[in-house]
Amino acid sequence: MIRFEQVSVRYDAAAEPAVAGVDLTVPEGELCLLVGPSGVGKSTLLGAVSGLVPHFTGGVLSGRVTVAGRDTRTHKPRELADVVGTVGQDPLSHFVTDTVEDELAYGMESLGLAPATMRRRVEETLDLLGLAELRDRPIATLSGGQQQRVAIGSVLTVHPKVLVLDEPTSALDPGAAEEVLAVLQRLVHDLGTTVLMAEHRLERVVQYADQVILLPAPGAVPLQGAPADIMALSPVHPPVVALGRLAGWSPLPLSVRDARRKAGPLRERLADRTPPAAPVVPAAAAPVAVLDRLSVRRGRTEALRQVSLTVRPGEAVALMGRNGAGKSTLLSTLVGLHTAASGTVTVGGLVPSRTKPGELIRQVGLVPQEPRDLLYADTVAGECAAADQDAHAAPGTCRALVTALLPGVPDETHPRDLSEGQRLALALSVVLAARPPLLLLDEPTRGLDYAAKGRLIAQLRALAADGHAIVLATHDVELAAELAHRVVILADGEVVADGPTAEVVVSSPGFAPQVSKILAPLPWLTVPQVALALEESS
Known part of the structure; x- marks a missing residue:
């Protein structure tokens, strides 16, 4: 569905390319997670799929990016709108209208869909993302997380074949993030939608990915593979993976459930130990x-x-x-x-x-x-x-x-x-x-x-x-x-x-936190706490 062929992007006045030598394929109907440290070019790679790079951002794109057979160099973003739905890191820059319902309908209006189809899809999306109670609210009055859900909903109503998401859960509370990820799972599994997502909060999303693409450093050649294989060598990884590496678990667990199944021996080693106490804040100090x-x-x-x-x-x-x-x-x-x-x-x-x-x-x-x-x-x-x-x-x-x-x-x-x-x-x-x-x-x-x-x-x-x-x-x-x-x-x-x-x-x-869930009922919260305890006991 998405194909990168020796793609490099260099922005004006930049000493080095933002991404270089990208050659990979994202199959149809899979959720592909794009990971890597901040500033390695993840947003650039996502923008190349939607056509925003280079048509909107400028710079020079060499190589070829195709989405559903369309070359993004020769098709501007508006010519890809029926195929690719994009939600960036900043939902406010995404909005065109003033209210939730109008924003959900706007993309379909631009494509000239029938009013009856538009009405049905708006209602479906309001229910999917838990936005029904907000349908008449001005977008400016919503919280950051609510705005994020509206931004995602506004591209879902068009029924794109490909969803490109940049930090889609970053502004969401844990419950709302689970709702959004559940929706993405349904789109992938039931409708065959292809999802390409960049996300730093891997503890939320890595267990749902079919494939992971790792950008290890600026300009470096990306690595693509099964989530557990990539997490074993990735410089960025969630606490569940860090705990698995520390404990020597193989294959590495990606979810709390899988980690709990392996954690019995680790719980036994930690059973007679307690985490270090948090620093005490003097109660007598005058409040700020x-x-x-x-x-x-x-x-x-x-x-x-x-x-x-x-x-x-x-x-x-x-x-x-x-x-x-x-x-x-x-x-x-x-x-x-x-x-x-x-x-x-x-x-x-x-x-x-x-x-x-x-x-x-x-x-x-x-x-x-x-x-x-x-x-x-x-x-x-x-x-x-x-x-x-x-x-x-x-x-x-x-x-x-x-x-x-x-x-x-x-x-x-x-x-x-x-x-x-x-x-x-x-x-x-x-x-x-x-x-x-x-x-x-x-x-x-x-x-x-x-x-x-x-x-x-x-x-x-x-x-x-x-x-x-x-x-x-x-x-x-x-x-x-x-x-x-x-x-x-x-x-x-x-x-x-x-x-x-x-x-x-x-x-x-x-x-x-993940460590607390994995090691419950023991009172551990973080991987560094566990690492220190194991080091002291060895």
Whole structure:
């Protein structure tokens, strides 16, 4: 269905090609997973399938890409729209209309389908993706995860033969991600749709893949094969694979179920040991943020209801919950973007909505879901220089942070030419340059590979150890298990759980990390915890 024949793509002014020597085939009716570290060209490869590369992005494509027999060099994206449906990393850039139902219908209108067919397909897609209750909602009022589902639905209504998906579950809570993946499975198995998907959260998707394509490094020749075979040598792999490598399991398990079947001997070795205790946050320390019975309204919706929360220096708090639960609203309120309808919120003794931005930035910094909102310079060096100036930091402060989080990115690179994960690392460095006592992050691992996530965790741990408080809204249960001292779960704007990470996530099947599920009822959360215990016992 998809054929790459010696494909290389070089962008203008780039020293090296984004991808080189790609020669592979994706058969019809299979789910093929594209993996690799951030910045190796996965989005470029996906764009070549839809025709966006080079017709929209520019650059030079050599070799040949065919989809259902159509050459993407001679067929522009609109001439492939009935064959290829594409959903990018940023759903907001995908939308054309204002409401959910109109967006689902737009692609079919462009193709001139009959009204009766359009109506039926819209209803089918609303049910498939759990969007029926949102059909009349303005897209601008939806959460990031809800927007992601609408973006996927808008291409499904056209019934394309090929679906190209770039990080389709990155903004979704675990339950919503399972729903989307179940839909993709049905499309592949029941309708013979071919799915080519790039995803960093491999713990969610690798067990569903028929084939895996690995891009090991920028410009490197990709490797293609069975998921277990590729995961055995891939530099990026989920915790279940990391645990399998550590324990010497063969073949490597790709799902929690398969790993549990092999984990008996490992559980016995760990039975008389306990994970290391999390660092204790001094309760006597004056809080950096206090929410007391806070309620916030967004339009006619009560986004937060009677939320009480105290955050202390050196504490890392993970906000979790389904899409639309109020996590982003809570973070936005802490930086003054929303006003309390009732109750109070203070940060460093200040009321955020009544404090001038120049004064508030010394107390709190927010890295939003869309990092481009913080980036406005023409180069990485320009962003870093502006961040140092705004934060009254020593020259080179922000650039050092970028180097630590994002090795190998040249100063002259334009932020728009970075991958989603690389832009996030740059935005985080811009905020960290001011070293605010309270750091807020909204989905900070979206678009990050496991190595980049490890560097981020190390950076945030160092900040917490230095007394900075961290609050992150995340659907990444593995991040919460690695980093958070405390987990707060929100539902419909209310706090439904608040406690130590191990207690909250282990008791919640939806938010438990893979290691916890594999080794239950033992209290282990992460592969590094297990590795340390095995090393000490040997």
